[in-house]
Amino acid sequence: MRAPVTRLGRRFFARDALDVAPDLINKVLVVGASSGRIVEVEAYRSDDPASHTFRGMTSRNATMFGPAGHLYVYFTYGMHHCANISTGATGDGQGVLLRAIVALTGLDALRARRPGRPDRQLADGPGKLCQAFGLDRRHDGLDVTTDPVVRVVDDGAVPASRVTTRIGIRLGTDRPWRWLAEPTA
DNA sequence: ATTGGGATCGTCT
DNA sequence: GACGATCCCAATA
Numbered sequence: 001m002r003a004p005v006t007r008l009g010r011r012f013f014a015r016d017a018l019d020v021a022p023d024l025i026n027k028v029l030v031v032g033a034s035s036g037r038i039v040e041v042e043a044y045r046s047d048d049p050a051s052h053t054f055r056g057m058t059s060r061n062a063t064m065f066g067p068a069g070h071l072y073v074y075f076t077y078g079m080h081h082c083a084n085i086s087t088g089a090t091g092d093g094q095g096v097l098l099r100a101i102v103a104l105t106g107l108d109a110l111r112a113r114r115p116g117r118p119d120r121q122l123a124d125g126p127g128k129l130c131q132a133f134g135l136d137r138r139h140d141g142l143d144v145t146t147d148p149v150v151r152v153v154d155d156g157a158v159p160a161s162r163v164t165t166r167i168g169i170r171l172g173t174d175r176p177w178r179w180l181a182e183p184t185a
Numbered sequence: 186a187t188t189g190g191g192a193t194c195g196t197c198t
Numbered sequence: 199g200a201c202g203a204t205c206c207c208a209a210t211a
Contacts, residue, residue: 042203044203050203051203052203055197058196058197059196060195060196060197074195074196074203075194075195075196076194076195076196076202076203076204077192077193077194077201077202077204077205078192078193078194078195078202079192079193079194079204079205080204080205082203082204084203097203099203125204125205126203126204127204127205128204128205131205166203167203168202168203168204169202169203170202170203
C-alpha cells in the first residue's frame with residue numbers, strides 16, 4: 001500500500017520561504033501530463049540583496065508580493081525563464097526558486113521541448129526546467145494550490161536535504177538558502 | 186571533469 | 199543604457 005498523493009495547499013506555502021524551501025525538496029511538480037521531483041531549490045526574501053523583491057514591488061515581481069502559492073515566472077538573460085512559488089504572507093515579497101527537477105511522467109512532452117538531451121538533463125537547471133515544462137511569462141501568477149494544470153503534490157517521499165549557499169548570484173552569496181535532495185543510494 | 190566566453194532582451198536606473 | 203536568481207558549446211587537462 002502506497003502513501004496517498006496530496007496536493008500542497010495554501011497553508012504549506014504561507015510560511016517563511018526558509019521553511020517552505022527545504023519542505024519542497026522531494027515534492028512533485030505537475031504540469032499537465034508531465035511531472036517531476038523537485039531536487040533543488042533556493043529561498044529569496046525581501047531582506048535579501050539577491051532577491052528581485054529587495055527594491056520593492058514592480059510590475060515584474062508583483063506576484064512575489066501576492067498571496068502564497070502563486071507562480072512567479074520571469075524572463076532573464078534574454079533567453080531563459082525561471083520559476084518561483086510565492087511564500088509567506090501577502091505583501092511579503094518572498095518565494096522559492098525551483099532550480100532542478102528529475103522527470104517522472106510525461107517524458108515525451110519534456111523530451112520534445114529539450115531535444116537531444118538525455119533524460120537526466122531534461123530539467124537540471126532553473127532555465128532548463130522551465131523550458132522542459134513549457135513554463136513562461138504566461139504562467140506568471142497562476143495559483144498552484146487551485147490551478148487545474150499546475151500543482152505541487154506530496155507523494156510521501158522523505159524530504160532529506162542538504163543545505164549550501166546559493167549560486168548564480170552576486171550579492172547575498174553568504175546565505176545558506178539553497179537546498180538539494182540527498183542523492184538516493 | 187572543469188573552465189570560460191558568447192548569446193539576447195525585458196526591466197529598472 | 200547596462201545588466202541579469204542562465205545555458206550551451208568549445209577548448210583545455
